[in-house]
Amino acid sequence: MRALVTGGAGFIGSNLVGELLQRGWSVRAADNLLLGRVEFIEPFMDNERFHFVECDLLEEAAANDAVCGVDAVFHLAANSDISYGARHTDTDLKLGTVVTFNVLEAMRRHSVGKIVFSSTSAVYGDAGGREVAEDSGPLLPISLYGASKLACEGLVSAFCHNFGIQAWIYRFANIVGDNGTHGVLVDFIHKLTADADELVILGDGKQSKPYLYVKDCVSGMLFGFDHARGAMNCFNLTCEGSTNVTRIAEMVADGMGLRGVRLRFTGGSRGWRGDVPQVRLSPERMASLGWTAPRSSDDAVRAAVAALVPRMAGGVSCRR
Amino acid sequence: MRALVTGGAGFIGSNLVGELLQRGWSVRAADNLLLGRVEFIEPFMDNERFHFVECDLLEEAAANDAVCGVDAVFHLAANSDISYGARHTDTDLKLGTVVTFNVLEAMRRHSVGKIVFSSTSAVYGDAGGREVAEDSGPLLPISLYGASKLACEGLVSAFCHNFGIQAWIYRFANIVGDNGTHGVLVDFIHKLTADADELVILGDGKQSKPYLYVKDCVSGMLFGFDHARGAMNCFNLTCEGSTNVTRIAEMVADGMGLRGVRLRFTGGSRGWRGDVPQVRLSPERMASLGWTAPRSSDDAVRAAVAALVPRMAGGVSCRR
Numbered sequence A, B: 001m002r003a004l005v006t007g008g009a010g011f012i013g014s015n016l017v018g019e020l021l022q023r024g025w026s027v028r029a030a031d032n033l034l035l036g037r038v039e040f041i042e043p044f045m046d047n048e049r050f051h052f053v054e055c056d057l058l059e060e061a062a063a064n065d066a067v068c069g070v071d072a073v074f075h076l077a078a079n080s081d082i083s084y085g086a087r088h089t090d091t092d093l094k095l096g097t098v099v100t101f102n103v104l105e106a107m108r109r110h111s112v113g114k115i116v117f118s119s120t121s122a123v124y125g126d127a128g129g130r131e132v133a134e135d136s137g138p139l140l141p142i143s144l145y146g147a148s149k150l151a152c153e154g155l156v157s158a159f160c161h162n163f164g165i166q167a168w169i170y171r172f173a174n175i176v177g178d179n180g181t182h183g184v185l186v187d188f189i190h191k192l193t194a195d196a197d198e199l200v201i202l203g204d205g206k207q208s209k210p211y212l213y214v215k216d217c218v219s220g221m222l223f224g225f226d227h228a229r230g231a232m233n234c235f236n237l238t239c240e241g242s243t244n245v246t247r248i249a250e251m252v253a254d255g256m257g258l259r260g261v262r263l264r265f266t267g268g269s270r271g272w273r274g275d276v277p278q279v280r281l282s283p284e285r286m287a288s289l290g291w292t293a294p295r296s297s298d299d300a301v302r303a304a305v306a307a308l309v310p311r312m313a314g315g316v317s318c319r320r
Helices: A011-022 A038-044 A060-067 A082-087 A091-109 A144-163 A184-194 A214-227 A245-255 A284-289 A297-312 B011-022 B038-044 B060-067 B082-087 B091-109 B144-163 B184-194 B214-227 B245-255 B284-289 B297-312
Strands: A002-006 A026-031 A050-054 A072-075 A114-120 A166-172 A174-176 A198-201 A211-213 A232-237 A262-265 B002-006 B026-031 B050-054 B072-075 B114-120 B166-172 B174-176 B198-201 B211-213 B232-237 B262-265
Touching: A002 A011, A002 A060, A011 A026, A011 A038, A011 A072, A011 A214, A026 A038, A026 A060, A038 A050, A060 A091, A072 A091, A082 A091, A082 A144, A091 A114, A091 A144, A091 B091, A114 A144, A114 A214, A144 A166, A144 A232, A144 B144, A166 A214, A174 A214, A174 A297, A184 A198, A184 A245, A184 A297, A198 A245, A211 A214, A211 A297, A214 A232, A214 A284, A232 A284, A245 A297, B002 B011, B002 B060, B011 B026, B011 B038, B011 B072, B011 B214, B026 B038, B026 B060, B038 B050, B060 B091, B072 B091, B082 B091, B082 B144, B091 B114, B091 B144, B114 B144, B114 B214, B144 B166, B144 B232, B166 B214, B174 B214, B174 B297, B184 B198, B184 B245, B184 B297, B198 B245, B211 B214, B211 B297, B214 B232, B214 B284, B232 B284, B245 B297
Parallel strands: A002 A026, A002 A072, A026 A050, A072 A114, A114 A166, A166 A232, A174 A211, A198 A262, B002 B026, B002 B072, B026 B050, B072 B114, B114 B166, B166 B232, B174 B211, B198 B262
Antiparallel strands: none
């Protein structure tokens, strides 16, 4: 099987590329290297079944070239930095919605019949801590990131119905682990590297969400791809339990071998505008298909800290 | 109060402009005249509280100019021709999603605090005839038009949360009446004008939806605007009952004074790809606010036929 992985040099994309190669796929990775990094895909560069293309999928021609000749598209390219998108308001529209349209249009033109799309729990907006299932409504996102992912889901669904494309939409919990480039864990490691005495935490520290380990995220996506046979498949991808931000701070300090770090809270229930403080995702639909995440949320955070701390000690940078 | 009505020379827009002027508002109407028509707003041209701007809201500068200085935006501009959007696949992305982003961005820049947005029952996708309420899921649209409206809802919701804009989203039933430019009634009148003996009906004629009279649609929008006080208000806008396509054909023939018209069905449950054959919208949320449509679906179709037939006898055209 030949796959295109968009965002293939990114956090989740690079993990997915590794797993697809392991399973014998031929993989083309496309990335604009805004958040993705060449170092994440360097391990695959010698594999003859791997090919990397640096390109901008906002350009129609680039989308056509990227899609041409593959059996399935794993469309992970997006701006995953939610607060960046709130400050630069056209980011998610362009890198999310328009790029997804370009990818779907290219698939239609080149008769590529399968798309796996990385969506997010952010499409549910702020459900007030209520557990949400795939059929839950309303879908009124409170971030431009969530709005863009909802727009993409709609596009995937409409292309699926109108042009005979089969689709798997996954609404991710917070994903953590190897090759993570941003998010609360990376933030805390950065901050504690700069100042080991005090950690400033956005909000009241009680924001609590499920954290899914990136390897489990990849395994779940591929399990659904192999086992869900509908024309249009939509799944929450999550794990057991949830972890609050104060607990994460403690686990990061622990993982860095720091003792007696003072935690200072900026206050308020949200970390930032657009942050959903309490997220609960029903894992039932994936469970009834036969898949559950092997790690709980706390275990995922602990494993991610263990993976990130040694790498980040060596310095982290990305273009933005 | 000063309003911008985007799509103000269009079907619903021109009806809304008339009602707002009647209520003493100052109204700026913006329209690209692709589907809208100058004749629809000619009755208002002498009103000093009315101002028309022909412009393309895909241009950021045009959106800024249009929005500047108003108290509320009634954002109705869109490609409302669903099957056109299925053939020209970037239409709804551009004229729906990107234009809506431009309008919201302009509102943010100019501190305009209220938006009324015309969404659609198409965001629910094909619910299989189940009655859907505003909190129903999933939202997996089957047309690019529905996908774009869902994208716009997400944008409105995110801008509302992040930038303090108050919003009223209305998910319209099928709207019919004065100044209608397309849709099943207009189609049937055209076809029966060309051939009074036989009418070709897309699908099996059993597609059945609620048809809301355009004056009732406008009155419902303004009632919600006046009475719903949330930051983010989302309503189905519909009426009692529904009308199937065969019944519409009979009512159109009746309204045109034709007897013995043969109905020929192309077959299949859908009129076209992307058509939702059975639509049922819960009117409960608007009802509990205190508004119900005065006309039933059948009455709305009958009133619309009476309004459209005399005008269309004089010939209908639009730029596309």
